[in-house]
Amino acid sequence: MICVAENINIMSKTIGPAIKERNTKPIQELAVKEAERGVDYLDLNIGPTRKGGAETMEWVVKTVQEVVELPCSLDTTNVEAMEAGLKVHKGKALINSVSLQPDRLEKGLPLAKKYEANVIALLWGAEGMPRDENERAMHVVDFFQKADELGVPHSDIWVDPIVSPVSVEINQVKACVTFMSMLKEISPEAKSIVGLSNISNGTPDDLRHWLNKTYMIMLMKHELYSAIVDAFDEELLEIARGGKKNIVELIHKLMDGESVDMGSLGEEEAKYAKTTRVLMGQSLYSHSWLEI
Ligand code: THG
Numbered sequence: 444m445i446c447v448a449e450n451i452n453i454m455s456k457t458i459g460p461a462i463k464e465r466n467t468k469p470i471q472e473l474a475v476k477e478a479e480r481g482v483d484y485l486d487l488n489i490g491p492t493r494k495g496g497a498e499t500m501e502w503v504v505k506t507v508q509e510v511v512e513l514p515c516s517l518d519t520t521n522v523e524a525m526e527a528g529l530k531v532h533k534g535k536a537l538i539n540s541v542s543l544q545p546d547r548l549e550k551g552l553p554l555a556k557k558y559e560a561n562v563i564a565l566l567w568g569a570e571g572m573p574r575d576e577n578e579r580a581m582h583v584v585d586f587f588q589k590a591d592e593l594g595v596p597h598s599d600i601w602v603d604p605i606v607s608p609v610s611v612e613i614n615q616v617k618a619c620v621t622f623m624s625m626l627k628e629i630s631p632e633a634k635s636i637v638g639l640s641n642i643s644n645g646t647p648d649d650l651r652h653w654l655n656k657t658y659m660i661m662l663m664k665h666e667l668y669s670a671i672v673d674a675f676d677e678e679l680l681e682i683a684r685g686g687k688k689n690i691v692e693l694i695h696k697l698m699d700g701e702s703v704d705m706g707s708l709g710e711e712e713a714k715y716a717k718t719t720r721v722l723m724g725q726s727l728y729s730h731s732w733l734e735i
Pocket of ligand 1: 449450452454455456457488518539540563565603605606637638639640641644671
């Protein structure tokens with residue numbers, strides 16, 4: 444699986460101020476540390492900056508690529524900032540992202556063609572968040588149709604179903620898994636990506652990794668192609684690289700409805716199993732879901 448490191452983002456207490464003050468050091472140090480974890484891309488999230496977005500993205504891309512060889516995921520809704528980043532980016536960039544809102548699609552998608560970049564198709568429509576897997580599927584079809592008109596190859600498109608926090612909306616958590624099982628039928632060449640840490644937004648920090656890892660394994664059952672991840676979650680990266688086969692097998696069994704004797708599980712397996720049941724909507728989420 445392709446791993447995109449999430450840690451360079453404007454919300455971070457060290458990175459936010461560093462971007463504003465054009466202080467290269469904290470950003471370059473973090474970029475090097477992320478790269479050392481063996482990730483494939485670095486996400487550069489400069490937020491919804493309106494004024495000065497172009498200069499900011501250009502500066503962040505140059506700053507990062509001065510010290511690491513990796514391609515970047517340019518994370519902004521500002522089209523001018525996106526293009527400024529693409530202009531200076533070395534290698535094949537990942538445009539993060541283009542949604543199905545008409546103006547975003549019209550302005551954003553041509554950039555993928557012009558710069559021969561990969562592009563995340565964010566399944567956010569004219570009416571906002573898709574309600575279920577079927578609305579997501581309809582958005583994908585629309586996105587590919589537009590891509591065909593512009594000559595953007597399907598293999599450059601990474602579909603993002605938009606992951607919601609489990610503490611907010613379990614039906615959306617389930618809808619993303621179901622949608623992933625439908626995607627290959629819609630376009631066999633289509634790639635997929637999720638912002639994995641969204642699933643654990645609002646969960647106490649020390650417990651987030653359980654949700655992130657478990658949800659990734661659930662999506663891997665349907666050939667998840669890539670994920671935006673915490674580069675410092677070692678076990679998550681190990682799983683993304685094909686590790687922890689026993690845990691992956693256990694979670695996929697639970698998803699298939701096979702009976703599993705919970706009493707026979709070790710402590711680690713039990714935690715993954717409990718988390719799977721929460722993410723499948725079989726038990727209710729609360730901050731103490733691992734204790735029950
Ligand atoms: N899809 C796409 N892009 C995305 C998302 C997505 N980009 C943004 C986000 N979702 C993925 N990136 C992050 C980055 C950080 C966190 C979550 C998702 C996060 N950070 C900690 C926090 O806010 O508590 C720590 C912040 C820090 O570094 O201090 O949770 O879904 N295409």
